[in-house]
Amino acid sequence: MKPLLEVRGLTKLFGEGCDHCLPGGVAADEGNRCSRCGTVVGCGGVSLEVYPGEVLGVVGESGSGKSTLVRLIHFEYDATAGEVYLNNGQDAPRQNLLEASSFRRRQVRSRAMGIVYQNPTLGLRMQVSSGGNIAEKLLAAGWRNVSEIRRRAADLLRRTEIPVERMDEPPVNFSGGMQQRVQIAKALSNNPQVLLLDEVTTGLDLSVQARVLDLIRSLQRELGIAMIVVSHDLGVIRLLCQRTLVMRHGRVVESGLTDQVFEDPQHGYTQLLVSSQL
Amino acid sequence: MLDVRNLSKTFTLHILGGKVIEGFSGVSFRVTPGEFLGLAGRSGSGKSSVLKCIYGTYLPTTGETWFDSARCGRVNLASCAEQTILQVRNSEMGYVSQFLRVIPRVAAVDVVAEPLLRLGEDPAEARRRASALLERLKIPAKLHDTYPATFSGGEQQRINIARAVIWEPRLLLLDEPTASLDRESQDIVLGLLRELKRKGTSMIGIFHDRASMEAIADRVLEMSNGNREHGPH
Numbered sequence A: 001m002k003p004l005l006e007v008r009g010l011t012k013l014f015g016e017g018c019d020h021c022l023p024g025g026v027a028a029d030e031g032n033r034c035s036r037c038g039t040v041v042g043c044g045g046v047s048l049e050v051y052p053g054e055v056l057g058v059v060g061e062s063g064s065g066k067s068t069l070v071r072l073i074h075f076e077y078d079a080t081a082g083e084v085y086l087n088n089g090q091d092a093p094r095q096n097l098l099e100a101s102s103f104r105r106r107q108v109r110s111r112a113m114g115i116v117y118q119n120p121t122l123g124l125r126m127q128v129s130s131g132g133n134i135a136e137k138l139l140a141a142g143w144r145n146v147s148e149i150r151r152r153a154a155d156l157l158r159r160t161e162i163p164v165e166r167m168d169e170p171p172v173n174f175s176g177g178m179q180q181r182v183q184i185a186k187a188l189s190n191n192p193q194v195l196l197l198d199e200v201t202t203g204l205d206l207s208v209q210a211r212v213l214d215l216i217r218s219l220q221r222e223l224g225i226a227m228i229v230v231s232h233d234l235g236v237i238r239l240l241c242q243r244t245l246v247m248r249h250g251r252v253v254e255s256g257l258t259d260q261v262f263e264d265p266q267h268g269y270t271q272l273l274v275s276s277q278l
Numbered sequence B: 001m002l003d004v005r006n007l008s009k010t011f012t013l014h015i016l017g018g019k020v021i022e023g024f025s026g027v028s029f030r031v032t033p034g035e036f037l038g039l040a041g042r043s044g045s046g047k048s049s050v051l052k053c054i055y056g057t058y059l060p061t062t063g064e065t066w067f068d069s070a071r072c073g074r075v076n077l078a079s080c081a082e083q084t085i086l087q088v089r090n091s092e093m094g095y096v097s098q099f100l101r102v103i104p105r106v107a108a109v110d111v112v113a114e115p116l117l118r119l120g121e122d123p124a125e126a127r128r129r130a131s132a133l134l135e136r137l138k139i140p141a142k143l144h145d146t147y148p149a150t151f152s153g154g155e156q157q158r159i160n161i162a163r164a165v166i167w168e169p170r171l172l173l174l175d176e177p178t179a180s181l182d183r184e185s186q187d188i189v190l191g192l193l194r195e196l197k198r199k200g201t202s203m204i205g206i207f208h209d210r211a212s213m214e215a216i217a218d219r220v221l222e223m224s225n226g227n228r229e230h231g232p233h
């Protein structure tokens, strides 16, 4: 089986760098911030694969680079180095998307990717109607027919348990859990091949978290979408992911089958992380 | 079917100053199709760890675990790609632990039907078979549509067993599958396992009581005394 998404040596330095820390950022044992120039390793040499239908977890403490990784894959930052391939079976030649034109990257993003942010204000225009938010993504993916767009938006909102009669209301009127569900509806609108979920349940009440998680689980089962799930909540990762990466200081310190990472962690940092949860 | 060679496991606890704990060492055995191998030994002798090393939940420190996979050919589970283990788990190798890891907010019948759905069974048929199996395990029908999180220990354990046997994996690893069951339920479970064995499933099992073990095992591997094997009885 071929991976759907392949990432090689993905690196993002925040800062100019200096003789001490270039090219790859400070050494991992010095942390993630260069003591001379202050450059931070957002992501340092990260490699990963996501297979069709697979859910890959990314855990790590706050500041470990999880969101940077996801946003690099979503082409929101210019990477310092690395390769990203999406093997989506279309006959386009295999190309490192980080070297492709920005037009091509936008196209891949609008046709093949969906993202849900922890902070709904990053993913939604809070003053625009929920249906309008979804329409925006459909337009970017090439949809043109207004009544089809409206029907699709209504279907997605129904699927994510937002009452359809509220589709003309802006997300600012909604609770946090509902806003996350609108984000999920929007992220799914283009039938993405890869869905990126960045701390989607963080900060929600427990019962609301449960509903969002159940929704993700059932979508995964029905649609078999490949996902990258970022969370510092190990319970969420255990529930959703077959394989897991552990990040620290922008680097992957360990990766493996999720049950193995949790029950037989190899790296001291992972051992600490797992034992802190109990 | 399974050929385990010189398997051992030590745990290095970096957060306790690199303390090393020996799980077990030098374990070798073979399991043929339809054979039941019992694992016995004192508490702490490493029985559960052996099963977890085979399943991939623990990374073995030394050794090989060769599995004749119907899908992937002959593979060494101790060193193959993660994707291969996932495929083997999904289609050929099951694991029953003593405790149910409940999937939150999923009804008992769906917990049991899930492996069948994964293998492409029709949903209505999968639920029907799951229900029938739960009935056979004496789980009252009124519980089938409720969440196992609130079930008794023995009920949860039966859900766990049902979920593992319903899809008839080729290799089944059992870690004290009957520990919290009463006599009657134990007998039902042993009956199910015997049926599975007749259909060719290979099993490796740890049992709390010697009687259950002897009732089903073809051979018993004694772990406490340095991995000595006792012949058929």
Ligand SMILES: Nc1ncnc2c1ncn2[C@@H]1O[C@H](COP(=O)(O)OP(=O)(O)OP(=O)(O)O)[C@@H](O)[C@H]1O
Binding pocket: A263, A264, B011, B021, B022, B023, B024, B041, B042, B043, B044, B045, B046, B047, B048, B049, B050
């Ligand atoms: N994840 C782990 N990390 C560190 N040590 C472990 C781990 N799992 C098991 N051990 C240690 O390995 C040894 C073997 O444990 P294991 O659970 O396999 O024993 P067991 O034979 O199944 O015991 P019991 O019969 O009490 O269930 C024990 O010393 C145990 O403390």
Ligand SMILES: [Mg+2]
Binding pocket: B047, B048, B049
């Ligand atoms: Mg044990």
Ligand SMILES: [Zn+2]
Binding pocket: A017, A018, A019, A020, A021, A022, A034, A035, A036, A037, A038, A039
């Ligand atoms: Zn520097």
